Amino acid sequence: MPKILIVGGGYAGFYTAWKLEKWLHKGEADVTVVDPLPYMTYQPFLPEVAAGSIEPRHAVVSLRRHLTKTNVVTAKVTKIDHASKTATITPEIGDEWTMEYDQIVVTAGAVSRTFPIPGVADEAIGLKTIEEAEAIRDKVLTNFQKAANLPAGPERDRLLTTVVVGGGFAGIEIFAELRSFATDLLKNYPNLTIDDTHFHLVEAMGRIMPEVTLETSKWVLKNLAERQAIVHLDTQLQSAVGGKVELSTGESFESDLIIWTAGVMANPVVRNTDFPLEQRGRITVQPDLRVINEDGTVVPDAWACGDVAATPDLTGAGVGGFCVPNAQHAVRMGKQLAKNITAVLRGENTKDYRHDNLGAVAGLGLGIGVFQSGKFALKGFPAWAAHRGYHGMAMPSYERKIRVISGWANNFFLGRDIASLDNVTRPRAAFEEFASRPKPAAPAAPVEAPAAPAPEIGAPAGEPGPAYANPADGEKAAAPASAAETKAATTKAPAKKAPAKKAAPVGE
Template sequence: MNKILIVGGGYAGLYTARGLERLLGESEAEITIVDPLPYMQYLPFLPEVAAGSIEPRHAIVPLRRHLSRTRVVQAKVTGVDHASKVATIQPEVGEASTIEYDVLVMTAGSVSRTFPIPGVADEAIGMKTIEEAVAVRDRLISNFAKAAQLPAGPERDRLLTTVVVGGGFAGIETIAELRDLATHLLSRFPEIAFDDVKFHLVEAMGRIMPEVSEQTALWVVDDLRKRGVDVHLETQLQSALEGVVELSTGERFGSDLIIWTAGVMANPVVRTTDLPLDDRGRITALPTLQVARDGVVVPDAWTAGDVSAVPDISKTPGPGGFCVPNAQHAVRQAKLLAKNIAAVIRGDAPREYIHDNQGAVAGLGLWNGVFQKGKIAIKGPLAWLAHRGYHGLAMPMWERKLRVFGDWIGGFFLGRDIAEISQREQPREAFETFASRPKPKVDA
């Protein structure tokens, strides 16, 4: 019986576990997956969750529902000693414990990468988790409600100003979807005019979306500007102290919603292991997805997804010759990873990961999108349909796919849902306000 420990329950972890369940019999392997969250998040849907097009719970996959033979442990991994094949875990409640294993799979994913810019840690929010996407949606809608009651002035302007830092796919889809939501909200808030609402995209490079051609990227910039988005290229965020945004161009304005999407980095959990890392903190690996130290395989250690530095040996390799951190690589690597682990356990040789780029597709709000594959570029409604079709089918599990498609169909006939429940962050406030309390005792 091989004890297989999977660290991380994201896209790569979920698909690896499911693959191992199918490929290995109960007498061959005992599978354990450890993650602080009990669900996998489909990150490409976060902008649509923020825009209210998808119900938040439908963009996640509960691990316990869809992993029938895998033991799910909801805890943080605080250390891995692969030399001894022991991992230390810390649950939210209770004492730390250890898990012994025979085979280690590191699929811990990535987290938002930030820089020490004043105010960012205190004022900004990411777009890397389902909780962040829901909070952004609630904040935008509640800010409209607050601003509608205020006279013209700095406070009203601050509430109606949204800033997105980062011009990659995550940043572009986020600002496009939120701009689309804000335009829709104008019909519900007659006190607010189109020109009152400000959106700023801040990108340090001279162009956006490096995965598409420069011509396509210029079209997206022009489309955003036509819709009222101020696109700041070759511009850096200098400060966000107390919600006041200062740019390297000298511009300065207040904002109550600052969203950081300027890159990701490997989950810091890898620094608590004795596995080899590259200069960017990723686990070094071979194209077979085996962990390797200076090109030499580390026995019984595997990795995939954003946390790994997997050489890209395709015809069009990614930056630096490695696979870029995205969902397309994570799911494909995970499927091969499960097959390779099963092959090695049975005495066969693992295969190398070689991918065929299926292109890049992005949603830019309702009925608008962009698709790029090689020299072929499609823009507008057709690309938007391709975006929804691709990601709708790429969403893991048919019951989840059906829920997502149900959201889209419902939105088509019923309109966009603009309900916000930001008070969920203080769920006991109403109860505490009106709850009866014991009267203070009076001295005899």
């Protein structure tokens, strides 16, 4: 069977494998997906995960559970040599190995794109993974708990100040959702008020959310201002060293939570391939998602789509003539790619990818949203309902849909769960604190030199005893007497006293 290797299990990779399972006949191909994570993350739900509206595990899709006919390998692809049709697979533990393939699909996705701004790499957190969203949620909850025990002052302000960098859809959604989350939390902290919380969004451009009309973006700004959330337009972040945020306008403030959403870039793994790349580091493809060279010739048996590929937008609406890197395109590209691979295996013709944008929808907190399709716009509650309806149905598999929708229903009646699991980053902390440890070994007692025994009774004064010699005189020291000999010497009967000599006559 021909071997198909899919590099990446995100939107595009997951849907490519999922639809290949549906459309390929048994024995028609052997499909393998390689990704360092065992799940696909539904990224439009990350802002709601961070705001406690969706349980983190419900926003991911297990690859092994839902790709039942696909070989799932949890590892990284660190090199692709398409000339020899081999890929280097590097697991987290163990030795790397080489995998051969007949067809390859590169859907490695994107990562956060940052700039060399002092402090960002050390202090900020992104919003591309479920782990980041969960960490943001726990950070907000933990900071509220800490701040509630402090008097008003700089330290409390730092804990209750949230900064988001980037005013695109992802930035606005996480900013607005966290503002809603923080406002909702205040009812559980009577000693804190909304004036104690501070929310700042920093955007370098003169507007937010370029996917919607200017009028709609202005409505969003007004809505955020009414909720005491400040948006800094035409402003750049200059430093975040030690959590001190310094802006190009001269403003500065301390923050314990800085979220970076200012752009993405293609996964750097594509640099370790022999595929042609365009100036932004993406693999060049033609409309049917085949990889092409600079001269437009097709690279045989190679495909790419999603955020890692520069895919022409046949509608003409894409920035620079290419499809924008979002979930709406990645999902549909994966489906079309699976159809094209199936067609090639059966000797049929491929079809170009084309998708007319249905519009943009964003959630801005509980009960607030915005929807834009052409010149038509919805705002407020109707748009929020449309946002949940669309993404609830777009979540792959009924098992995931039920978990997400039932979670929304639970929160409607029971409210958001506000228990922080911040200590999950150190799960052994409590055990280590109280665990018994072996006592350190006692130091060895110093060896004392044996004391010199008293000279034998009857020995002339000033002469050494028979057991020792004086090494200082150049003689070899005799071995000390044994314990028995010593005891015998100490219990020896005293010598008889010698009779006194008679005095000599005077003059002799």
